[in-house]
Amino acid sequence: MNKMMTKIAGGLERAFAARGFTEPSVEELRDAAGVSLRTLYKYAPSRDAMVRLALEHRHQRYLSHIFTTPTGSVPQSLEDTLDRVADWMRTEASHGCLFHAAVVSAPTDRSLRSLLERHKAEISQLAASQAGNDVTASDALVILEGLTQAWPLAKEAALISAKRLAALAKRAAVAH
Amino acid sequence: MNKMMTKIAGGLERAFAARGFTEPSVEELRDAAGVSLRTLYKYAPSRDAMVRLALEHRHQRYLSHIFTTPTGSVPQSLEDTLDRVADWMRTEASHGCLFHAAVVSAPTDRSLRSLLERHKAEISQLAASQAGNDVTASDALVILEGLTQAWPLAKEAALISAKRLAALAKRAAVAH
DNA sequence: GATCAAGTAGAGTAAACATTCTACCGGAGG
DNA sequence: CCTCCGGTAGAATGTTTACTCTACTTGATC
Numbered sequence: 001m002n003k004m005m006t007k008i009a010g011g012l013e014r015a016f017a018a019r020g021f022t023e024p025s026v027e028e029l030r031d032a033a034g035v036s037l038r039t040l041y042k043y044a045p046s047r048d049a050m051v052r053l054a055l056e057h058r059h060q061r062y063l064s065h066i067f068t069t070p071t072g073s074v075p076q077s078l079e080d081t082l083d084r085v086a087d088w089m090r091t092e093a094s095h096g097c098l099f100h101a102a103v104v105s106a107p108t109d110r111s112l113r114s115l116l117e118r119h120k121a122e123i124s125q126l127a128a129s130q131a132g133n134d135v136t137a138s139d140a141l142v143i144l145e146g147l148t149q150a151w152p153l154a155k156e157a158a159l160i161s162a163k164r165l166a167a168l169a170k171r172a173a174v175a176h
Numbered sequence: 177m178n179k180m181m182t183k184i185a186g187g188l189e190r191a192f193a194a195r196g197f198t199e200p201s202v203e204e205l206r207d208a209a210g211v212s213l214r215t216l217y218k219y220a221p222s223r224d225a226m227v228r229l230a231l232e233h234r235h236q237r238y239l240s241h242i243f244t245t246p247t248g249s250v251p252q253s254l255e256d257t258l259d260r261v262a263d264w265m266r267t268e269a270s271h272g273c274l275f276h277a278a279v280v281s282a283p284t285d286r287s288l289r290s291l292l293e294r295h296k297a298e299i300s301q302l303a304a305s306q307a308g309n310d311v312t313a314s315d316a317l318v319i320l321e322g323l324t325q326a327w328p329l330a331k332e333a334a335l336i337s338a339k340r341l342a343a344l345a346k347r348a349a350v351a352h
Numbered sequence: 353g354a355t356c357a358a359g360t361a362g363a364g365t366a367a368a369c370a371t372t373c374t375a376c377c378g379g380a381g382g
Numbered sequence: 383c384c385t386c387c388g389g390t391a392g393a394a395t396g397t398t399t400a401c402t403c404t405a406c407t408t409g410a411t412c
Contacts (some may be wrong), residue, residue, distance in 0.1 A: 004358090020283040022198045026400060036360045037401085047400065095283060096276070100325070104277040107196040120329050138326075138333040142341065146322025149276070150314075153296050157314040165318065168344040180389090202370060212390045213371090223370065353412105360407070369398085377390075382383105 008033045008043050009057035016054050017098055021105035026050075048109065051102055055115050058098050062088070062119075067126055078131040078140060078166040082147055086159040089151045097148050120145075134170040143169070184209045184219050185233035192230050193274055197281035202226075224285065227278055231291050234274050238264065238295075243302055254307040254316060254342040258323055262335040265327045273324050296321075310346040319345070 015024050015032035024032070026047055030040050044050040066084045067075065075081040095101075099116040106112055124141035131140070143162050150158035191200050191208035200208070202223055206216050220226040242260045243251065251257040271277075275292040282288055300317035307316070319338050326334035 020280060022281055023284065025398085037362080038403095039359060041401075042358090045401095096280070100272070100276070101280040104196060104272065104280045105198055107271060108199065117329060136337065138330055138337045139341065141330055142319070142322035142326045142334055142337040144322075145325035146318035146320075149321035149325050150318045153293060154314055154317055158318055161312065161314045161318040164348075165315065165341050165345060168348055169341060172340075172344055201368080213392080214373095215389060217371075218388090221371095355410105355412085357410090358408090361405090362403105363405105364403075365401085367399090367401105369396105371395085371397105373392105373394075375391090375393100378388095380385105380387095382385090 004035070004039070005043055006057070008035055008040065009053045011035070012044075012050050012054035013057045013061075013098075016051065016102075017058075017093065017095075021051060021102050048106070048111075051106070052111065052115065055099060055102055055112075055119075059115075059119050063122070063126075065092075066123075067130065075130050076132075078127060078135050078143065078170065079163045081127045081130060082143070082159065082162050082166060085144065085147055086151070086156075089148065093148075094152060096152055131170070135166070139169050180211070180215070181219055182233070184211055184216065185229045187211070188220075188226050188230035189233045189237075189274075192227065192278075193234075193269065193271075197227060197278050224282075224287075227282070228287065228291065231275060231278055231288075231295075235291075235295050239298070239302075241268075242299075243306065251306050252308075254303060254311055254319065254346065255339045257303045257306060258319070258335065258338050258342060261320065261323055262327070262332075265324065269324075270328060272328055307346070311342070315345050 011033035012029055015029050019028070026037070026040075029047075029050055030037050033040055040050070044053050065088050066081060075084060099119050103109075103112050103116050120141065124137045124144060127140040127144060128135055128137040143165055146165075147158055147162040150161075154161075187209035188205055191205050195204070202213070202216070205223075205226055206213050209216055216226070220229045241264050242257060251260060275295050279285075279288050279292050296317065300313045300320060303316040303320060304311055304313040319341055322341075323334055323338040326337075330337075
């Protein structure tokens with residue numbers, strides 16, 4: 001039941017991340033979820049619902065990858081957070097943010113947009129507060145979006161630039 | 177002929193900007209282009225070609241909006257450039273970058289990806305050099321992407337943050 | 353051992369949509 | 383005058399695809 005739910009959500013997330021939101025057919029999504037068409041539709045009664053399910057799963061995984069700690073090392077500064085984001089990009093999201101991708105593929109879907117907004121608001125607030133509010137949430141948002149979006153184009157150079165900007169913003173804040 | 181070409185390209189750009197790349201049907205694109213289906217296919221022999229046509233048109237308009245001068249005021253700093261980008265977002269692209277949107281809607285299309293890469297490389301190099309190289313192209317890329325992507329979420333606050341970051345980067349560069 | 357909840361496998365349906373084709377029109381040049 | 387070039391209008395085609403439905407299996411619980 002909940003086992004089944006997370007299995008499906010995980011499979012859907014993988015499929016959408018690998019192939020985008022428009023290309024995979026429902027049959028392809030079924031294969032990725034490893035489940036029959038009937039049960040897939042039971043847990044997500046429309047293709048749109050499959051997208052939402054995948055994004056909710058993604059949100060949880062992203063949060064725990066960036067902010068929570070398997071071993072105890074919580075990010076202490078925006079620069080730490082950026083390192084973890086870069087790590088995420090390297091291993092999981094080399095094509096960019098899945099939330100933006102979802103919204104862009106269905107720009108009229110109101111519920112996707114609000115999912116995106118909640119996701120980004122949570123991330124940027126967490127990033128700012130983990131960094132001891134050396135930096136505003138809006139600064140954090142611009143830098144995080146900049147890194148995430150520039151990553152596919154500039155890879156490690158984008159990380160270096162983002163971290164330099166974060167360091168400058170912090171120093172400026174500390175000096176009032 | 178060329179008259180017809182730019183009319184079609186402009187109409188397509190408007191349609192894709194307003195409704196995304198997946199939703200509008202070719203018939204809707206035809207209406208936006210103000211032309212018959214037959215001539216539409218003459219100038220863009222497939223839907224994919226329509227996307228490319230729209231993006232090329234977009235690229236020209238974006239460059240001239242940001243960097244060239246109707247009245248003579250070329251941007252002299254990255255901050256000036258950011259003001260012009262914000263102006264563009266206010267009036268034209270409140271939903272985000274059309275190139276990213278196109279790639280995301282067809283992630284396997286190699287030609288779209290290279291269009292995106294050329295577009296972004298040109299923009300960030302121009303931005304850095306207009307600013308007298310107070311800032312690297314990679315810094316400029318991160319800040320520009322950050323503003324463009326954060327704009328739909330934070331509007332004017334994103335502009336303020338982006339400009340502050342640009343100012344800090346410049347001061348740091350000037351002080352070696 | 354019967355029942356029932358929850359699954360698989362996959363055929364069927366109806367709509368949407370990209371692309372093509374047929375038939376027609378206006379006007380500029382010879 | 384007439385003849386094409388370059389356009390309009392829109393019907394036809396064939397494929398793709400989201401979603402539904404039927405028939406069957408499994409395994410736990412009473």
